[in-house]
Amino acid sequence: MTTQGVGTRREQNKLATKQAIVDAVAQLLKQGPSTALTANEIADSAGISRRTLFNYFPTVDAIFSYPLHQLLDAMVDSLAEPSETITLLDSILQGLKSDEVAQLLGQVAYFGVYLCADDANIYHPANGNEWQQATNDLYSKVVARYPQVDSFAVRVLTHSVLGAGQAAFEQWLEQLPAPVSDNMDISDDLIAAFHALVTKAMNTLDQGFALLPINSTSTSTPKGI
Structure with missing residues (x-):
């Protein structure tokens, strides 16, 4: 051996x-x-x-953040090889379709509900340092995978991706039936709903924010006018 x-x-x-x-x-x-x-x-x-x-x-908190780091590893592993025909976000969207990623998203959501059950802070992980570390880890992994890509663009992308995932979790948490956050009875359908929101969040990054126009009926007044 x-x-x-x-x-x-x-x-x-x-x-x-x-x-x-x-x-x-x-x-x-x-x-x-x-x-x-x-x-x-x-x-x-x-x-x-x-x-x-x-x-x-090293800590009990590290156990709760572990599925998030595993999810990021799985996402990076699923990224396509460098190509002129597929964008990095397209590759991430493809990775979201894998069974492994779906399972890990379920663990991230499940642990996130527990961490936020008695806390007004709805970020996951609840520890801000862990969230920053996850962002740094994703940046390092993507840069290593695509060394020819502009590192600043990768940094912006990784912050955007994790921020979008966080937004999906917050939206999902607001939609949970009240008893769910009390007894942790999270069904497969609820996990599927979280998966769908994460996918929607990534699609929003990919397609831009054209659906958020500032129209003439807006009541806010631009600065300087």
Whole structure:
């Protein structure tokens, strides 16, 4: 067995354990926790020790942000090779159609509801540093994938994409039936609705904002007039 093979297997085992921890958290949420989940509860549910839990995740918050980072990885992996016939946004829209991305979007939405259930701050992840880190990670991955593309354009795009995804989550959260955010009973149909909103948000970026005209009936007065 080669060193590379061992490393690959170890990495696969590490990813599997991380996912098992995330799945354990999802199961706990489905039971309708009334208080914040603790490291001990999560470790017990995952069948591991508290020490092992923190070997894989530095904090409990990092567990909740993990699906978002996995989603970004999956999106980057799905991007088409550089081409003159397909834009980067077109490639992202194609990636949204994959089953893996749909599943990860479900986890992002599910954990987002939990994080926001008792908090007026409806950003996901609730920790602003995690959100910024996700933006930075996406920027780095896209630049590495498309080194020939203008880096500033990529920076603008990554902020736009994550901002659009955040807007889709906020819109979806507002549309949830009130009991859902209380008992975490999120159906497949609700997840599908979130997926549709994310797709719509990306289409809005792709097509521009022509549907937001400032017409003559507007009551606002431009500055300087």
